Amino acid sequence: MSFFSGFKRLTCLTLLLSVLFAGGFSFTSIPVFAKIANAEEAVKSEGTTTEAVKEGEKKAEYPPAPKLTAADYPQIGGFNPRVLVWIVAQLHLWFAAFVLAVPIFVLIIEAIGMATKDQRYDDMAYEFIKVSMAAYSITAIMGGLLTFTLLVFYPDLFKYMSSLFSRSMLAYAFLFFAESASLYVYYYGWHWLEGGFRKWVHLTIGLVLNFVGTVLMLLANAWVTFSMSPNGVDPATGAFLGSEWDVIHNFLWNPLNLHRVIANIAYGGSIIGAYAAYKFLSSSLKEEKAHYDWMGYTANVIAVAGLLPLPFAGYWLTAEIYAYSQQMGITLMGGAFAWLFIMQAVLIGALFLSVNYYLWCGMGRSEGSIRYTKYIKWIAAAIVGCFLVWFTPHTLVLTNQELKALGGPYHKYLGPLGIMPAKNTAVNIMIILTFLSFTLYRRANKIATVSWAAAGSAVQAAIFAGAIGNIIWLGVYHGYFTNTAYKVAASIPQVLSTLVVIVATLIIDSMMFKGAKDVGPLQWGKIPDRSQYALFTLAVSFTWLMGLMGYVRSGIRQHWHVNSIMRDNSLQAYTPTIGYAAQIVTTAAVIFMAIVIFVFWLSNISAKKSAAH
Amino acid sequence: MKSFYGTFAVALVVSVVFFLLFDAGLMKLQGLSLIYHK
Amino acid sequence: MKSFLKIVLFCVLVFGGFVGFANFGIPQVKPAPPPTEEKLDLGNMTMDQFIALGDKIFNGKGTCTLCHNNVGKRAPMLDGAAEEAVANNAPLRLKDPRYKGKATTPEEYIRESMKEPSAFVVATFGSDGDTKSPMPNVTTGSIGMSEAEVDAVIAFLQNKAGVEVTVKIPVGAPPSAEGGEAAPAAPAKTPEEVIAKFGCGACHKIGKEEGALGPDLTHIGKSKNEAYLRRGILDPEAEIAKNCPGAPCSPGMMPADFGAKMTGSELEMLVQYLVKSK
Numbered sequence: 001m002s003f004f005s006g007f008k009r010l011t012c013l014t015l016l017l018s019v020l021f022a023g024g025f026s027f028t029s030i031p032v033f034a035k036i037a038n039a040e041e042a043v044k045s046e047g048t049t050t051e052a053v054k055e056g057e058k059k060a061e062y063p064p065a066p067k068l069t070a071a072d073y074p075q076i077g078g079f080n081p082r083v084l085v086w087i088v089a090q091l092h093l094w095f096a097a098f099v100l101a102v103p104i105f106v107l108i109i110e111a112i113g114m115a116t117k118d119q120r121y122d123d124m125a126y127e128f129i130k131v132s133m134a135a136y137s138i139t140a141i142m143g144g145l146l147t148f149t150l151l152v153f154y155p156d157l158f159k160y161m162s163s164l165f166s167r168s169m170l171a172y173a174f175l176f177f178a179e180s181a182s183l184y185v186y187y188y189g190w191h192w193l194e195g196g197f198r199k200w201v202h203l204t205i206g207l208v209l210n211f212v213g214t215v216l217m218l219l220a221n222a223w224v225t226f227s228m229s230p231n232g233v234d235p236a237t238g239a240f241l242g243s244e245w246d247v248i249h250n251f252l253w254n255p256l257n258l259h260r261v262i263a264n265i266a267y268g269g270s271i272i273g274a275y276a277a278y279k280f281l282s283s284s285l286k287e288e289k290a291h292y293d294w295m296g297y298t299a300n301v302i303a304v305a306g307l308l309p310l311p312f313a314g315y316w317l318t319a320e321i322y323a324y325s326q327q328m329g330i331t332l333m334g335g336a337f338a339w340l341f342i343m344q345a346v347l348i349g350a351l352f353l354s355v356n357y358y359l360w361c362g363m364g365r366s367e368g369s370i371r372y373t374k375y376i377k378w379i380a381a382a383i384v385g386c387f388l389v390w391f392t393p394h395t396l397v398l399t400n401q402e403l404k405a406l407g408g409p410y411h412k413y414l415g416p417l418g419i420m421p422a423k424n425t426a427v428n429i430m431i432i433l434t435f436l437s438f439t440l441y442r443r444a445n446k447i448a449t450v451s452w453a454a455a456g457s458a459v460q461a462a463i464f465a466g467a468i469g470n471i472i473w474l475g476v477y478h479g480y481f482t483n484t485a486y487k488v489a490a491s492i493p494q495v496l497s498t499l500v501v502i503v504a505t506l507i508i509d510s511m512m513f514k515g516a517k518d519v520g521p522l523q524w525g526k527i528p529d530r531s532q533y534a535l536f537t538l539a540v541s542f543t544w545l546m547g548l549m550g551y552v553r554s555g556i557r558q559h560w561h562v563n564s565i566m567r568d569n570s571l572q573a574y575t576p577t578i579g580y581a582a583q584i585v586t587t588a589a590v591i592f593m594a595i596v597i598f599v600f601w602l603s604n605i606s607a608k609k610s611a612a613h
Numbered sequence: 614m615k616s617f618y619g620t621f622a623v624a625l626v627v628s629v630v631f632f633l634l635f636d637a638g639l640m641k642l643q644g645l646s647l648i649y650h651k
Numbered sequence: 652m653k654s655f656l657k658i659v660l661f662c663v664l665v666f667g668g669f670v671g672f673a674n675f676g677i678p679q680v681k682p683a684p685p686p687t688e689e690k691l692d693l694g695n696m697t698m699d700q701f702i703a704l705g706d707k708i709f710n711g712k713g714t715c716t717l718c719h720n721n722v723g724k725r726a727p728m729l730d731g732a733a734e735e736a737v738a739n740n741a742p743l744r745l746k747d748p749r750y751k752g753k754a755t756t757p758e759e760y761i762r763e764s765m766k767e768p769s770a771f772v773v774a775t776f777g778s779d780g781d782t783k784s785p786m787p788n789v790t791t792g793s794i795g796m797s798e799a800e801v802d803a804v805i806a807f808l809q810n811k812a813g814v815e816v817t818v819k820i821p822v823g824a825p826p827s828a829e830g831g832e833a834a835p836a837a838p839a840k841t842p843e844e845v846i847a848k849f850g851c852g853a854c855h856k857i858g859k860e861e862g863a864l865g866p867d868l869t870h871i872g873k874s875k876n877e878a879y880l881r882r883g884i885l886d887p888e889a890e891i892a893k894n895c896p897g898a899p900c901s902p903g904m905m906p907a908d909f910g911a912k913m914t915g916s917e918l919e920m921l922v923q924y925l926v927k928s929k
Contacts, residue, residue, distance in 0.1 A: 236791065281654045326725065326785035327793070330717050336682040343673055458620035466628030474636065482649035483775065484725075486640075493639040497632060533661060540665045559685030564792035568685070575682035582673030586666050593662060 062163070065238025065566040066156045073570040074153055081153035082572035087588045088149055090550050092142035094543060094592050096220075097260070099139050100213045101268020102132040103186075105302050107206040114199060124295060126190050130606075131275055133187060134599045140176075154570075157561045164233070164240050164247050165223060172219045175212055182209040214261070221256050222248040227562045228553070229324045238565040255320040259313040266306025267542050273299035274539035275600055277532035290525035296535055297362060297524075303538060304355050304438060308502070311348075311427050312495050321556075328563070332556050340552055340578050342393050345423075347545040349387035352430050354538040356383060359437045361531035368519030369444035376437075383433050389426040394418025421479025424491045428471045428498045435502055436464065439509065446516040456512040463504050467497040543592060547585035555581070686712045687859060691799055692850040693820055695906040698806070701820050703864050704853055705807025708800050711861070713789060715804070726786065727773045730811045737761060738812035744771055749781070758817045761805045765789045765796075838914040842924035845917045849909060857928075865905065866892045872929040880925045884918065885910040 066072075073081065106125045113121030150158045162169055186205045193202035232246030233239060240247070276296035283289050322329030333341060360376050363369035395409045395418070403409060416422065439460075450456070471494050478490035557563050559573045637647040691704070709715045709730070718726040728735040741757035744750060752770030754760040763770050768784035769777075777784050789796045796804075799821045806818045839845045843858055852860025857868040871880065882889055887905035894900070909918075 278655070278658060281658065325787065327714065327717060327787065330725065335717055336680055339677045339680055342677055343669075346672060347669070454617045455620045458617045459624045462621050462624030462628045465625055466632050469629070470632040470636065478649070485775075486645055486649050489640060489643040489645050492643065493636045496639065497635070500635070536658060536662055537665060540662050541669075544666060544669050555682075558682070558793075560793060564795075573685045577679045577681055578677065579674035579679050582670045586670040589666055590663070593659075597659075 061242065062240035064234070065160055065562065067567065068156055068569045070569055070571055072156055074155070076152060079153075080572065081149070081570070083584060085146070085149050085153065086551075086554070086584055087591070088142060088146045090547055090585070090588045091592055091595075092139065092146050093550060094546060095135055095139035095142055095595075096217070097264045097267045097546070098271050099132055099135050100217055101264040101266075102128055102135075102272070103183075103206060103210045103213060104265055105268065107203070107210055109298070110203060110206060114203070120294075124298065127295070128272055129187050129190075131272065131600065131603045134602045135596075136183060138595060138599065154561075157566065160238075160562075160566060161223060161226075164226070165244065167244055168219050168222065168248060172216060175216055175219075178212045179209070179216060182206075182212060217260060217264075218253075218257055219248070221260065222250070222253055224553070225252040225256050226250050227560075228252055228321075228328075228557060230562050230565050233565060235564070238562065251324045252317070252320055255313075255317040259310075259317045262306055262310050262313050263546075264306075266303050266310055267546065269299045269302030269304075269306060270535075270539045270542045271596070273303060273535040274596075275299075277535035278600065281529060281532050286525060293365075293524045293527055296358075296532065300355060300358050300535065300538075301438075303542075304359075304434065307351060307355060308431050308435065311431065315424075315491070315495075325563075328556055331558075332552065336575065337552055337555065337578075338395070339393070340548065340581075342391060343548060343578065343582075344545065345387075345391040347541050347548065348427075349391060350537060350541040351545070352383060352434055353387070354534045354541065356380070356434055356437045358531050358534040358538070359441045361527055361534065363441055363444050364528070365523045365526050366445035366519055368446070369441075372440045372444055375440065379433050379437055383430055386426040386430045386433070389417050389422055390430070392417040392422075416480060419479065421475045421487055421490065424494050425471055425475030425479070428494050429468055431498050432464065432468060432471075432501055435505070439505055443509070443513065445519050445522055446513050447519060448512050448516050450512055450514065453512055456508055460505050460508055463501055467501045470494075470497050540589075540593075543589050544585060547589055548581070551581040551585060683711070684859065688847065689852065689860075690848050690850060691853070692906070693799060694822055695908065696820055696850075696853070697904070698816065698820065700853060700864065700904075701803055701818075702806045702810045702816070703862075704800075705803035705805070705810075707853075707861065707863075708796065709804050709807055712794070713796055713800070713804060714794060718786070726776060729808055733812065736808070736812035737764070738809045738814050744773075747771065756817070757814075758805060758809070761808060762801060765801055765804070839917050839920070842920050845913070845921045845924075848917075849913065854905070857925075863896045865895055866900065867896070868925060868928065870929055872926045875925075877922055877926050881918070881922050884913075884921065 075081075106129050109121050109125040109128070113119070113125060182205050186202065186209050189202065189205070193199060193205075226247055229251040230238075230247075231250035232241050232243055232248075234241060273296050276292045276299055280289055280292035280296060283292060318329070318332065321332060331337060356379070360380075363373065363376075392414055394415060396406075396411060396415075406412075410416075410418070448456075474490045474494050474497075478486045482490075555575050557568075558575050559568050560566065561568045633647070640647050693701075696704070715729070719729050720726075721728060721731075727737065729737045733739055738757060738761065741760040745754060745757070745760055750771045752760070752763045752767065754763045754770075760771075766788050768786035768788070769782065772781045772784045774781055787794065790798070790801065802818045802821055806816050809816045809818065839848050846852060846858055846860065851857055851868075852862045854862040854865035855868045856862055875883075879890075883892075887907055888902060891902055892900045913921075
């Protein structure tokens with residue numbers, strides 16, 4: 001072993017250890033610092049317990065939340081502070097979602113490449129991370145810009161929040177050392193850390209990257225959810241009660257954490273899909289087209305994998321919002337924001353139709369798909385039907401004459417489709433049908449060789465039929481012939497029926513297609529151009545949907561900076577209409593699209609450079 | 614083909630029974646019964 | 652390059668479709684503006700005005716109708732038909748074995764149900780076997796009603812149910828509502844402050860206020876001059892306006908002592924503001 005390779009090994013290990021140390025230190029520091037804070041308070045209050053402090057028997061050590069007037073909000077440069085912070089925050093979130101998602105599936109694809117020893121997976125994983133590199137610094141730029149705009153335009157709010165989250169904000173900043181170190185080593189060291197033990201080291205660095213990134217998101221989620229469901233502060237004054245863990249671990253923290261992790265995966269897949277679609281359409285070489293077709297397919301699978309459980313994460317988040325404050329929940333879905341969820345329905349419909357349409361177009365890659373093409377029109381019709389149910393509103397907005405003529409604010413026949421049981425039924429069936437499209441696609445190119453193949457398919461079909469029938473029965477009976485408690489409770493067996501279908505089908509498939517023969521080699525690249533537009537629709541709809549939901553999450557606080565604790569008294573404290581919000585979201589989305597084009601272009605020109613070499 | 618439809622019919626009955634039991638269990642876990650009563 | 656432009660155009664069109672639908676395809680619900688602090692001139696209010704105030708709070712700042720409505724069935728109908736109205740049901744609930752609270756009269760029951768909703772949860776509306784109410788304490792948090800506002804809502808509910816209104820209009824609760832010293836020492840600096848300080852919005856639609864007892868003042872400057880408006884404030888009985896919301900205006904409704912309470916600067920500011928409200 002030469003001195004140089006030994007030195008490389010030592011450097012690599014040192015880097016790895018320091019990354020682990022930095023990450024571990026930062027992560028464990030939060031509850032440790034929180035404990036120290038508690039201990040300090042215990043000492044300060046002369047031996048009284050933290051419980052006594054919370055009961056207000058002892059004078060609070062921290063000041064109350066400030067009560068602001070319009071004069072406390074600086075007016076600078078003619079900017080509308082709310083619009084500025086809104087756009088910057090939304091841009092930050094889009095990029096952050098992307099750069100958190102990419103390492104997740106890059107790690108998985110790299111692992112698949114190691115398991116199957118298929119170099120194409122490793123190459124694709126490397127290409128994914130290369131595309132996202134520029135996006136990291138843009139995420140950081142947006143984060144910095146967000147911090148500055150908050151400091152400049154909302155100084156008192158920032159002071160209050162940073163006094164509560166002081167230690168975790170510092171940990172957040174220090175964690176970026178770990179994030180950058182692990183990212184740069186993971187990317188730049190991709191071909192250096194090749195083969196055998198080094199590849200395992202590389203994979204570990206990818207794991208650390210994911211871990212650090214997730215912690216960063218969890219910390220930021222704490223700030224956001226605190227402003228919706230504050231905890232760890234005196235409810236009357238907003239004064240900090242001493243435990244930073246309490247302010248972090250508020251009611252909506254974990255529901256948002258789960259929702260964002262799953263949504264990030266789906267979103268990241270959709271952006272990569274858009275990249276692959278663009279490269280597919282702009283290349284003329286057959287091998288290149290085949291490569292980007294495969295990339296687009298993989299990205300779509302990732303998006304589908306995230307999309308299937310996502311409605312349930314969202315449902316759980318909303319259920320927790322209702323549980324925390326029935327007022328907030330009703331404002332969200334039954335009050336001022338109700339029509340926004342019709343808009344959401346349109347977008348989700350667009351998402352599901354796009355992924356399905358892309359799968360159906362992709363069936364053409366295999367000759368064996370001809371046996372399944374006759375089912376596609378039925379699946380399509382059913383998905384459209386489900387979408388229409390999903391999209392039907394409950395209360396109609398009518399003039400007085402129309403109200404009199406109709407005899408109430410609901411349509412006689414379509415009105416009942418506007419309530420949750422109908423929506424749950426529709427979305428569960430949409431998910432099952434999407435999974436069906438995916439199942440048919442996967443088996444299109446295979447010929448099962450086991451003797452019980454026909455029976456196996458029959459059992460699968462029966463499970464599909466049984467589950468769909470079950471979901472419909474649960475929705476109709478419990479939704480319309482029982483009371484609220486049954487109505488809400490019935491959504492659980494509906495969701496789990498969908499899960500049963502997915503799990504059972506995957507298990508039976510894995511047994512049924514063991515040793516299966518291929519109909520022929522999959523003809524990557526043989527897909528109509530319009531399928532790529534489905535991938536663009538996916539990315540665009542997803543982006544816009546995130547923007548809309550960002551508006552809802554912020555808007556539901558209405559005229560509060562921190563719900564019921566710190567009032568927003570700025571000139572822009574009013575809650576805007578959905579039309580206005582849509583205009584802001586679209587403006588931000590167009591800016592996002594322009595920056596993404598720039599990011600893709602950058603990875604393009606660096607590719608040209610290495611090709612030239 | 615015959616074996617497909619035959620198997621399908623039997624499997625369908627089994628899955629319906631399974632799902633009814635499944636529903637009853639999940640509703641019971643939430644303190645409710647399968648069929649509504651006040 | 653051509654395919655790049657096609658793709659960009661496609662994406663822009665999709666965005667356009669979404670923003671277009673959001674602006675033209677669905678109704679533009681305008682959420683209520685942030686609530687402003689209202690100074691109530693309780694010393695000079697009649698019971699009818701107090702009940703009207705309660706109505707305004709019930710349908711506005713109190714956000715009661717968000718949950719207490721016929722749509723979602725998430726909370727009992729408080730102001731509905733006789734058998735539903737809380738003022739009628741209160742005596743029965745006080746006798747209910749599940750009642751855990753300390754109230755002895757219907758008025759106390761209603762007050763307690765606003766501040767400690769879990770003292771009694773009407774069947775099927777609560778969690779944990781109807782022992783926990785999803786309703787918040789209305790005097791804290793994001794609703795933040797004052798004691799006087801709570802009383803006004805109780806008066807409104809009792810009146811709506813057709814029972815005797817037992818609530819007394821609170822006096823002396825805010826020190827500024829005493830006798831002739833209705834206002835804090837320093838005079839108001841803006842017309843909006845004057846309006847808030849003297850409670851014009853309890854009866855009149857003016858500025859951001861939505862009072863519905865007296866004439867709508869938002870465009871009064873179009874038809875009335877300075878002299879009329881000044882007299883209307885200082886000596887309301889001199890000429891009663893013809894049109895009040897819902898019924899002709901009655902004498903004796905508007906307080907007659909603003910002349911004694913307002914400073915000269917406050918009066919002039921208000922008059923100029925009204926003259927400009929065209």
